[in-house]
Amino acid sequence: MAEPIDAIRAIHNAFRNDLERIDGAALDSAMGKEGFAATVERFRFFNEILVWHAHGEELAIFPILENVAPLVAEAYVKDHRGLDSAFDTLNKSYSARDPLQIARATAAFRFHLDIHLDKEDTHLYRIFKERVSLPEQGKAVGIMSRTVPQERFPELVAWMFPLLGHDDRENMILIWQSVMPAPAFTGVKELIKKAIGSDWAELTRRIPTL
Numbered sequence: 001m002a003e004p005i006d007a008i009r010a011i012h013n014a015f016r017n018d019l020e021r022i023d024g025a026a027l028d029s030a031m032g033k034e035g036f037a038a039t040v041e042r043f044r045f046f047n048e049i050l051v052w053h054a055h056g057e058e059l060a061i062f063p064i065l066e067n068v069a070p071l072v073a074e075a076y077v078k079d080h081r082g083l084d085s086a087f088d089t090l091n092k093s094y095s096a097r098d099p100l101q102i103a104r105a106t107a108a109f110r111f112h113l114d115i116h117l118d119k120e121d122t123h124l125y126r127i128f129k130e131r132v133s134l135p136e137q138g139k140a141v142g143i144m145s146r147t148v149p150q151e152r153f154p155e156l157v158a159w160m161f162p163l164l165g166h167d168d169r170e171n172m173i174l175i176w177q178s179v180m181p182a183p184a185f186t187g188v189k190e191l192i193k194k195a196i197g198s199d200w201a202e203l204t205r206r207i208p209t210l
């Protein structure tokens with residue numbers, strides 16, 4: 001049975017995987033290899049989603065957590081501002097077309113992101129899960145998901161699903177299936193199918209109601 005915060009774990013994994021690829025491509029480019037520019041350039045879209053996500057947490061998750069675990073979230077807000085500044089450094093290096101500085105910036109960004117997400121998963125969201133009721137968790141994650149502009153939702157699906165393993169994909173689908181009106185979910189199903197191609201078969205095996 002998927003729980004609301006499984007959706008957050010899944011998107012955290014997508015962030016980790018995407019920045020790992022971007023950082024790897026930046027290193028390859030800095031070493032003079034060809035053909036990695038398009039992957040490095042993905043950092044812009046990656047960060048756009050990261051900012052929606054952080055904003056959603058600050059809007060919907062952290063205030064609820066404050067009621068049950070005062071002063072915990074404050075440290076995570078500081079982390080978010082650190083991620084903003086990691087992006088600014090990367091963006092400046094990218095504008096300057098300096099492959100070495102770009103690779104340094106992606107490495108620093110990734111190091112900070114990995115530690116931040118690991119702390120959220122094992123500390124912040126552990127407290128959230130233990131001290132906030134399941135209906136409240138669901139409400140908070142719902143508010144959070146609405147920070148993604150509606151018209152950008154197809155891009156979010158196309159970005160996220162190829163970056164996820166089968167378990168995370170299954171959880172995301174079960175959650176959306178339970179909260180979306182049927183016609184909206186039918187549209188989302190098509191987006192997912194398009195994003196993952198032949199992997200769709202594994203999901204229909206796992207979720208027979210698809």
Ligand SMILES: [Fe+2]
Pocket residue numbers: 054057076080116120
């Ligand atoms: Fe966060």
